[in-house]
Amino acid sequence: MWYLLIVLVVLFLLASLAVKVVKQYEKGVLFRLGRVIGTRPAGLTVIIPFVDVLNRVSLRIVTMPIQSQGIITRDNVSVDVSAVAYFRVVDAVKSVVAIENVGAAINQIAQTTLRKVVGQHTLDETLSETDRINIDIKTILDVATEDWGVEVTLVELKDIQLPESMKRAMARQAEAEREKRAKIIAAEGEALAADALGSAADIMMAHPLALQLRNLQTLVELGVDKNSTVVFPAPLMSTIGELGTFLARENKAAATTAATTPVNGKLLPTTAL
Numbered sequence: 001m002w003y004l005l006i007v008l009v010v011l012f013l014l015a016s017l018a019v020k021v022v023k024q025y026e027k028g029v030l031f032r033l034g035r036v037i038g039t040r041p042a043g044l045t046v047i048i049p050f051v052d053v054l055n056r057v058s059l060r061i062v063t064m065p066i067q068s069q070g071i072i073t074r075d076n077v078s079v080d081v082s083a084v085a086y087f088r089v090v091d092a093v094k095s096v097v098a099i100e101n102v103g104a105a106i107n108q109i110a111q112t113t114l115r116k117v118v119g120q121h122t123l124d125e126t127l128s129e130t131d132r133i134n135i136d137i138k139t140i141l142d143v144a145t146e147d148w149g150v151e152v153t154l155v156e157l158k159d160i161q162l163p164e165s166m167k168r169a170m171a172r173q174a175e176a177e178r179e180k181r182a183k184i185i186a187a188e189g190e191a192l193a194a195d196a197l198g199s200a201a202d203i204m205m206a207h208p209l210a211l212q213l214r215n216l217q218t219l220v221e222l223g224v225d226k227n228s229t230v231v232f233p234a235p236l237m238s239t240i241g242e243l244g245t246f247l248a249r250e251n252k253a254a255a256t257t258a259a260t261t262p263v264n265g266k267l268l269p270t271t272a273l
Contacts, residue, residue: 014049017047017049017050018046018047018048018049019044019045019046020040020044020045020046020047020054021043021044021045022040022041022042022043022045022054022056023042023056024042025042025058025059025060026042026056026057026058026059027039027040027041027042027056027057027059027092028040028041028045028054028055028056028057028092029054029055029056029057029092029093029096030045030047030052030053030054031052031053031054031055032048032051032052032053033051036093036097039092039093040054055096057089057092057095057096058089059088059089059090059092060088061086061087061088061153062086062087062088062103063084063085063086064084064085064086064087064103064106064107064110065082065083065084065158066082066083066084066085066107066110066111066114066158067082067111068080068081068082068159068161069081069082069111069114069115069118071114071115071118071119072119073118073119073121073122073123073126074119074120074121074122075122075123077122077123077162077163077166078163079118079123079126079160079161079162079163080159080160080161081114081118081126081157081159081160081161082157082158082159083110083114083137083155083156083157083158084155084156084158085106085110085141085152085154085155086152086153086154086155087106087141087145087150087151087152087153088150088151088153089102089149089150089151090149090150090151091149091150092149093149094147094148094149094150095148095149095150098147098148098149099148102148102149102150105148106141106145106148106150106152109141109144109145110137110141110155113137113140113141113144114137116140117133117136117137117140118133121133123162123166126160127160130157133157134154134155134156134157137155138152138154138155141155
């Protein structure tokens with residue numbers, strides 16, 4: 001009876017050691033007496049206890065933050081740059097046989113690659129051309145990790161820290177750039193206004209009455225605010241003087257005509273008019 005119980009316990013232990021379960025997102029690498037004999041897909045797998053060893057390798061994408069690195073750019077500006085990398089295992093056998101700890105290895109090579117690539121760019125390029133820098137880092141990492149059975153799917157710069165003095169200098173530069181644009185826009189507006197005024201002056205020279213109408217329109221606009229003082233433009237005052245001269249001339253001509261006109265065949269004296 002005791003022997004049967006012992007046999008059952010031994011068989012249960014052997015069964016538990018022989019039966020392995022590989023999850024859906026994993027792949028098993030089977031070693032027999034220290035040699036790789038193949039891989040095992042997801043599901044139930046039976047191995048020989050004490051002879052076979054099954055290593056499970058995750059095939060999911062791993063998110064690995066790259067800690068902040070102190071980097072000197074090509075134009076001698078010190079910046080702190082951090083990034084994040086995404087990778088996954090595409091060859092389970094290489095990831096187990098070719099390297100001891102694939103995660104730690106990728107983390108170290110990603111840090112050195114980040115310093116190398118960013119150091120080849122100026123500060124302005126680092127801030128404005130992050131997409132190209134991300135692609136360069138990913139390309140270098142793909143070449144290095146290909147022999148490890150790992151594929152780097154994405155690398156993104158996460159944060160770029162600048163010194164306070166550089167932040168102030170960039171703020172002054174941005175302010176000067178905005179002032180330059182404002183002056184250029186104002187100058188362009190003045191040029192357009194001058195051109196329009198020149199065209200208007202040509203039209204008014206061809207049509208003198210247009211200037212008088214514009215003066216009258218100005219008086220109307222002044223009268224909207226119910227001002228007690230009305231300012232007459234100089235051209236309008238000269239026009240009024242010319243109009244007075246014209247009326248005097250017309251009155252004189254009318255008087256001369258009336259004096260020389262006969263009434264019932266007789267000339268009337270001028271005083272009668």
